[in-house]
Amino acid sequence: MQTLLVEIILDDLTATKKFATVFAPLLRKGDVVALDGALGAGKTELCRSVIHALDLSDDVPSPTFNLVQIYEPKADDNITPVIWHMDLYRLESPEEAFELGIEDAFDQAVSLIEWPSRLGPYLPQGFLTLRLEIGHNGEARILKILGDDLWKNRLKKIVEDK
Numbered sequence: 339m340q341t342l343l344v345e346i347i348l349d350d351l352t353a354t355k356k357f358a359t360v361f362a363p364l365l366r367k368g369d370v371v372a373l374d375g376a377l378g379a380g381k382t383e384l385c386r387s388v389i390h391a392l393d394l395s396d397d398v399p400s401p402t403f404n405l406v407q408i409y410e411p412k413a414d415d416n417i418t419p420v421i422w423h424m425d426l427y428r429l430e431s432p433e434e435a436f437e438l439g440i441e442d443a444f445d446q447a448v449s450l451i452e453w454p455s456r457l458g459p460y461l462p463q464g465f466l467t468l469r470l471e472i473g474h475n476g477e478a479r480i481l482k483i484l485g486d487d488l489w490k491n492r493l494k495k496i497v498e499d500k
């Protein structure tokens with residue numbers, strides 16, 4: 339069961355990047371991260387920051403049209419995972435996700451999924467939610483992290499350092 343683990347104010351993109359440098363190294367093969375939030379909430383920027391933090395690619399376009407962008411580690415160090423960055427907004431049906439090979443991602447990579455609700459029942463158990471909201475002044479973003487007890491343990495450093 340998911341509970342709210344921590345709430346972090348991301349004042350600007352620098353804060354998003356800083357969060358990603360702490361969060362990204364904790365990710366392991368098989369992790370599924372659901373990015374919730376309205377259009378413009380900062381989901382893509384957060385994914386981009388994670389991919390930059392792992393030094394997977396300089397160029398991180400939004401996967402709005404191709405739905406998936408895959409990032410392989412530059413060197414196979416057995417630690418840095420492959421990242422599948424997905425934006426499922428344009429998915430016509432949950433079943434269409436299988437045509438993208440999403441099961442391989444769940445199994446072999448880290449899945450960063452924008453618009454995860456498009457997957458309906460196929461979002462795997464044990465996923466982590468990063469929920470982004472736009473602050474009242476329209477500038478800052480509020481990041482809420484929700485997960486189960488396993489995630490609570492893994493994100494201890496982030497929860498306690500907050």
Ligand SMILES: Nc1ncnc2c1ncn2[C@@H]1O[C@H](COP(=O)(O)OP(=O)(O)O)[C@@H](O)[C@H]1O
Pocket residue numbers: 348349350351353354375376377378379380381382383384452477478479
């Ligand atoms: N932490 C943040 N603070 C301020 N602005 C942000 C932050 N994160 C993202 N933005 C801005 O919000 C806009 C939308 O971001 P984006 O990541 O494309 O949103 P989404 O993918 O949720 O639609 C961009 O102009 C981006 O610069």
Ligand SMILES: [Mg+2]
Pocket residue numbers: 381382400425452
């Ligand atoms: Mg986006």
